[in-house]
Amino acid sequence: MPETAPTTAPIGLPIRPLTKAAFAPFGTVIEADPARMRLINSGATERYHALAEAEAVGEGAHVIINIFRGSPRAFPYAVTMMERHPFGSQSFSPIDNRPWLVVVAEDENGRPGTPQVFRAGGRQGVNYHRNVWHHPLMTVGAVSDFLVVDRSDPGGNLEEFFYDRPFIIEDPGASA
C-alpha cells in the first residue's frame, strides 16, 4: 500500500458563541455580568466589579492601557499562525459595539493545537491569561476600536508559532 502523503489541505473551523464556560481554559469574558454589579455613586452608576485581572510579570513590567484600531479581516480567512505573551495577560474590549472573533488554542507541548473560534458580541471582551495561544485581533465587518490592557515593553513578550497547514474561517456573516 503506497504511503499517502501527509495532507496539508486546509481545515475549516467551526465558530461557537463566546461564553464564560467555553472560554474558561483560555481566560475571562469581560461583560456586564449582573452577578458582578453593585450600585455606586448614589445609584447613578452600575459598577460591574473586578471582571478580570491584568497581569504583568518581570523586572520593571507594568500594566498599560491602549486602543487598537483593527481593520476588518477578509473572509474566508486562513489562520496560519498563533501567538502568546509569556509575561503578561492581554485583554480586548470592543468600543464600537460590533461583534468580532476570538481565536485561541490549547497548548500542546509548547505549540498551539487546533484553533478554536468564538463569536464575541459587541459588548463582550476577553482577557487572555498569560501565555495563552491566540490569534492577533480579528475585527469583523468594519474598522473597529478596542480598549486593550496588557504589559508594557511588548518587545520581550511575544512568542509566535506558524502552522504547517492553514485553518480556514468562513465568513461569519452579518450576524457575526
Ligand SMILES: NC(=O)N[C@@H](O)C(=O)O
Ligand atoms: N502585537 C500586538 O500588540 N497585538 C497582538 O498581541 C494581538 O493579540 O493583537
Ligand code: NI
Ligand atoms: Ni496578543
